[in-house]
Amino acid sequence: MSTTELNEQVIHVSAEDRALIKAVGHGLPVVSHPYAEIAKQLDTTEQDVISRLQHLIDNGAIKRYGVVVRHKELGYTANGMVVWDVPDDRVEELGMCIGKYSCVTLSYRRPRRLPDWSYNLFTMVHGSSREEVTKKVAEIVENCNLQNIEHTILFSTRRFKQRGASYTEKKYTPREETPVQTTAKDKSRRLHLVK
C-alpha cells in the first residue's frame, strides 16, 4: 500500500506557512516577545506570525497549542501501546469508547497487514507502572465490553527519540536513480512498503 491514501486530508500549505511551521516546530523561544523573535527570523512582522498561527489553529492543522509535557519525566514511566483486533464495522464505536479514558492519549485506526499483523485499533495507555497500565486496560475491557476482542499490550522499554515533528521539504533524486544493493537478506524478506 502507498501512503497516498492519506492525501485527501492534507491541507495546502504556502511556502511562508511552511517556514513558520519549521520555525515553531521545536517550540517557541522562551523570551518576553517570542513571536517578534520568530518574525525576525522569517523577515516578517510579529502580527503576521500571530495571525498565521491563528489560521493554522482555525483550519485544524494545529491540534493543540501550549505546554507539551513528557509523560515519562512526570512519573508516568510506563506506557503501553495497546493494539486491538476489532471487527471493521465496530472500530469507530470502540475507538471512541477507549479514547474517552483519561489515561489514554491516542486512539487511531490503522490498517491490518495480514498475515503478519492483524490489529487495526491502536491506543496509548499511560500509568505509573506496568501493573497500573495492565489494570487500566482490564478496566477498559470491562467497561467497553471488549471481552471477545483480541488485544495485546506493547510496553515500551526504551525511548530513542521524542520530539516535535519536522516538516522540512527535501529534494530527492528519483528512486530509479538510487543505487540499490541487494543483500542475501532481501530474499527472505516480505517488503510491506513496496508493492
Add this chain to the structure above:
Amino acid sequence: MSDSINNFSTLEQHLLNDYQRDMSLSATPYADMAKQLGVSEEKILESINSLQDRGVISRVGPVFRPNRIGVSTLAAMAIPEQDVECVARIISAFPEVNHNYQREHEYNLWFVVTASSAEHLDIVLYEIEQHTEYPLMSLPMLDDYFIDLGFNLKMSATK
C-alpha cells in the same frame, strides 16, 4: 529522573497542568501566564527554562494534527536483540523520524515518520529499509478517535 508530579513546586504544577491547550496567542504569552499566576514574567521564563532543561516539558508551542500539513506513518520493525541499538540509531538520525521507541514484542522497534508529502514519506521509508537492511511495516493512521485535551496530571496541591 522520574519525578512524581508532587515533587514540583506549585508554580511548576500550574505551568504543567494549566497551559497544555488553548494557550493565548497574545504577543506576550509568558507575561500573561505571570499575571494569571501572580508572579513576575522573569519567574515564568526561568521556570519554563528549568522544566525544559530537566526534560519535563519538550517545548511550548503547537502540536500539529497528523496528516494535515505533512504526511506521517507509524512504522514497525522486527529486529534481533543484538541489532536493536544500532538500527535504532540509524533510524533516529533521520530528521523525518520524531518518535522512536523499543517495545516488547516480536515487532520491537516502533517509530513515527513525518514528511512534507506522500512521495517524500515513501522515499524516507524506502531509505530506512535500505540503510538498516531490515524490512519495515508501515501503518498509517486511517482515523483518529481521540480528542486531544492535553494530559491530565493528577496533583495534590492544585485543583
